[in-house]
Structures are given as C-alpha cells and as structure tokens.
Amino acid sequence: MLVGLRTRIADELKATVHGGDLKLDRYEGPAGDPGLLGITPGDPAWRVHGHLTGMLTGGFAALMLQSLHPLAMAGVDQHSDFRSDxxxxxxxxxxxxxxxxxGSTSAAxxxxxxxxxxxxxVHxxxxxGRPYCADDPELLTWVHTAEVRCFLAGYQTYAPQRLRLTRAECDAYYRQAAPVAEMLGAEKVPRSSQEVERYLARIRPRLHATQAALDSVRFLRGFGRTGRERLVVGLFMNASVGLLPDWARAELGIHRPTVVRSCWDRPAARVVGRTIEWARGPSEIQAAAQRRLASVPPLDA
Incomplete structure (x- = not known):
C-alpha cells in the first residue's frame, strides 16, 4: 500500500513540476562539464535550488512579490498564458x-x-500608460532579485536547522545566482544580502498592487487541476505568505495573523513537503548532475 502511495505521489509531482519528463539528458553530460554556474552539491545555490519545500514555497512567494511591480505585472497579465495554462x-x-x-553548460x-x-x-x-518590455534590464533585475530573495527565504525557513546557510553563505548564494540574470540582460544585480535589502528599499516606492496583481494572487490561491492538487497548492500558498516582507503582504491585502503563519502554515507545509520528498526519493536530476561532474572527460576532448 505504501509503495503504491509513494508511486502515485511521485508521478503526480513529476507531472506537475516537470511535465512528466525530467529530460535527464540535460544533466547527464558531457562528462566533467562544470555547468553554467560551476557549482557542486555543497554550494549554496545547489542547496537552495535543490530543496523541494523551500523552492515550492519560495516560488509562490516570488510570484506574489514580483506582481507588485506594475510594469512586470502588466507584461504577465497581457502576454502570459498563466490563466489558461x-x-x-x-x-x-x-x-x-x-x-x-x-544542467550542462550548453543546456543552460x-x-x-x-x-x-x-x-x-513581450512589450x-x-x-x-507607461510602456514596458520584458527585456528591460531594470525589470529583469527586479524579477531576478524578487525571485532569489524568496527562494533563499524558503530554504532558510524549511531546511533543517543544521543545514541552513550562514550569512556568508547567503551572500555566496546571491553571487552564484547572479550570472543567470546577467545573461538574460539584467544589470546591477545585487550580489549580497545587504545589496538585496538596499535594492528592495530603493525600489519600494515604485511597488504597489494593481488590480491585475490582486487577480493573479487570487488565481494562484485557487490553482489546481484536482482536489488534492488544490489542497497542496493552498497549503504552500499559505506558507509562502509568511516569506513575504510585511509591506508586501500589506500591499496585497493579505491579513494572516502571525500566530496562524507560525503555528499552522509552517508546520503544515513541513509535513506536506516531507511527504512529497519521501515519495520522490533522491532527486534524479541532482543525481544525474553529480554523475556528470564526477565523470572524467575523454582524453581527446
């Protein structure tokens, strides 16, 4: 019975997060390839992006935080198919x-x-009345910074205490994640916890919840193709609210008492997250990447 349950949960997770196909060829080779970021399993970016519960809660938090930039939200609202798909x-x-x-360097x-x-x-x-374009360096910096800030908050909240990052490791995480944003076209990307907080303080006056932002959050809270999926998404969405800055919750009109967030939302997300992690088992993607890193390149390479 447990084997069947584990298989069903793992298959549903794979379908929901990866579309049913992990595409392991992106991670397996070529032998010895260091990958775009040149990181290994002990590095902060690997640890943060490899933590399932932290990434799910952090991902939902990032979507809510990103929605507070009116131009970024306009691009999503007018061009994204997030409502239909x-x-x-x-x-x-x-x-x-x-x-x-x-993934490998070429796949990345x-x-x-x-x-x-x-x-x-996307423009x-x-x-x-303001024009926007998705390849605007300032918008790209906003989207990236909001995303990594929430990913790190998710990891620091839901990873075991002994595995959480030190202040220096948090700074290293931001440095390791920055090249991806820069390759997308972002400029002046924050590379430390202090720089991230200074950036958020500078941009704060330009952030507010438009009707599109409020609608997108409402849509996210009810997302799910099945009853079980809606339940899990609802639990993770509630938990993600606790990862947002106080001012972001206020802008979005989210009034969830601290006692509810700490005594119900976080414990529930931990239980559900550990159940999903148990069902998934060791990450096939990370295992494939580790095999690539450990492999010796051919002599004629």
Missing part, C-alpha cells in the same frame, strides 16, 4: 531553474537563449 507556465519556470542550476545556454527570444516579443503599455 498555469501548469505550463509553472513547468517552464521549473525547467529553466533546474537547467541553469544543475540554450534555456537562456530561448527565454531571451521570448522576452523580445506593450501598462494600464497607467
């Missing part, structure tokens, strides 16, 4: 992160080129 957008984002973190470059090509087609006028 939310799973497709989720899968695409997950693949991009796993490929650029754990291909993923970045594809995203840059898509960005050239228009926001409801407030």
């Amino acid at each position: 939310p799973a497709g957008r989720f899968i695409g984002t997950a693949r991009f992160i796993t490929t650029t973190t754990f 470059h291909e993923a970045i080129v594809l995203v840059r090509r898509i960005h050239t087609r 228009g006028t926001a409801p407030d």
